[in-house]
Amino acid sequence: MNLKPDVRTIACEFQIDGDFASAEPFGSGHINDTYRVTYASGNTPCRYIFQRLNHAVFPNPLAVMENGQRVTAHLAQKFAGQPDATRRVLTLVPTCAGKFFLRDIVGNFWRVFPFIEKTRTVDIVETPAQAFAAARAFGQFQTLLADLPTPRLHDTIPDFHHTPKRFSALEKTVAADVVNRAATAKPEIEFALKNRAICRVLLNAQLPERVTHNDTKINNVLLDAATGEGVCVIDLDTVMPGLALYDFGDMVRSMTNPAAENERDLAKVEMQFPVFEALSRGYRAAADFLTPAEKNLLPVAGQVVTFELGLRFLTDFLAGDTYFKVQRDGENLDRCRAQFKLFESMRRQESAMSKLVSEL
Numbered sequence: 001m002n003l004k005p006d007v008r009t010i011a012c013e014f015q016i017d018g019d020f021a022s023a024e025p026f027g028s029g030h031i032n033d034t035y036r037v038t039y040a041s042g043n044t045p046c047r048y049i050f051q052r053l054n055h056a057v058f059p060n061p062l063a064v065m066e067n068g069q070r071v072t073a074h075l076a077q078k079f080a081g082q083p084d085a086t087r088r089v090l091t092l093v094p095t096c097a098g099k100f101f102l103r104d105i106v107g108n109f110w111r112v113f114p115f116i117e118k119t120r121t122v123d124i125v126e127t128p129a130q131a132f133a134a135a136r137a138f139g140q141f142q143t144l145l146a147d148l149p150t151p152r153l154h155d156t157i158p159d160f161h162h163t164p165k166r167f168s169a170l171e172k173t174v175a176a177d178v179v180n181r182a183a184t185a186k187p188e189i190e191f192a193l194k195n196r197a198i199c200r201v202l203l204n205a206q207l208p209e210r211v212t213h214n215d216t217k218i219n220n221v222l223l224d225a226a227t228g229e230g231v232c233v234i235d236l237d238t239v240m241p242g243l244a245l246y247d248f249g250d251m252v253r254s255m256t257n258p259a260a261e262n263e264r265d266l267a268k269v270e271m272q273f274p275v276f277e278a279l280s281r282g283y284r285a286a287a288d289f290l291t292p293a294e295k296n297l298l299p300v301a302g303q304v305v306t307f308e309l310g311l312r313f314l315t316d317f318l319a320g321d322t323y324f325k326v327q328r329d330g331e332n333l334d335r336c337r338a339q340f341k342l343f344e345s346m347r348r349q350e351s352a353m354s355k356l357v358s359e360l
């Protein structure tokens with residue numbers, strides 16, 4: 001699974017014109033392996049994104065592929081006839097056998113998309129306007145998928161945003177302490193225990209189930225390189241039934257933090273209120289379906305998701321770094337500390353956030 005794959009061999013299996021020229025690892029995702037592949041075709045090079053799915057994280061790759069195909073086909077139908085329609089949604093390139101994914105000889109699952117040119121992604125928001133654009137794109141994504149025909153999408157990772165279950169997983173991992181790291185993380189474990197009440201805030205509110213993205217990081221939306229507009233929502237593996245507020249909360253979590261997710265200087269980690277304002281405005285501009293209960297919880301959604309991801313990083317640190325890719329020892333603990341610091345910063349600003357949302 002983790003061996004360096006021969007992308008050229010994989011490429012032969014897909015219906016792509018031209019000659020394979022090069023492949024390079026691409027992006028900064030924590031889970032899948034992504035490559036940008038260039039083909040020479042006449043005078044103009046043509047680029048593609050190749051992705052190998054992490055099937056340790058996604059236990060049912062076929063379900064992921066089926067959801068992906070249904071979601072992209074539905075969105076393509078919605079954008080058909082509009083300017084730039086083919087840049088607004090991912091398009092799956094078929095294999096020579098006419099399927100939308102490839103299972104290679106060692107059992108890995110691959111899919112290929114045309115690279116959407118003249119776009120860029122960022123890992124850290126640069127301006128509130130960028131946050132507005134991303135939030136509007138994610139809000140529009142939810143709106144367009146609201147009428148996805150039945151059947152219900154597969155749960156590609158069951159209980160992905162079930163925060164209380166994430167908490168229980170942490171408790172079990174602390175008890176097992178398989179790599180003897182619990183002592184190192186004592187302050188973070190205590191922080192988690194002290195704040196556990198936040199886990200149920202969204203789930204207890206009886207909010208409607210919707211089709212949601214579930215990983216609404218800023219680098220999961222392609223921004224137009226010239227205008228900065230949100231062009232296309234990508235990274236669709238976690239699109240499944242969920243709560244709209246987990247998407248909004250994950251935007252607040254990932255976009256209001258001006259520091260890297262693994263930042264060690266916690267003084268740099270503070271929730272940026274102008275970015276929160278831009279997110280609220282951008283999301284509300286496109287997500288026109290929100291119920292009063294959903295609107296009421298917009299100000300705290302970020303806290304729940306930030307706390308949840310802190311729990312997940314801490315759990316993975318204690319389990320020996322088996323889920324999120326790490327580049328150095330202790331990285332998952334650093335990531336957890338940054339999430340918990342951000343959570344505290346959101347708490348401190350909760351009343352200002354509520355005031356803003358109620359005024360919108």
Ligand code: ADP
Nearest residue numbers: 027029032034049113114115116121219234235
């Ligand atoms: P991961 O699961 O690793 O986060 P993503 O699907 O988010 O994978 O892709 C990683 C990065 O590759 C993205 O942040 C984006 O920069 C780039 N990317 C992915 N798909 C495309 C595409 N079709 N066109 C242009 N860039 C893309």
Ligand code: GN1
Nearest residue numbers: 028029030031032215235238261309
């Ligand atoms: C992972 O694959 P990537 O990097 O977009 C993770 C998200 C986390 C995120 C934190 C399937 O997303 O849940 O919020 O890292 N994806 C999965 O950066 O677990």
Ligand code: MG
Nearest residue numbers: 029219220235
């Ligand atoms: Mg991604």
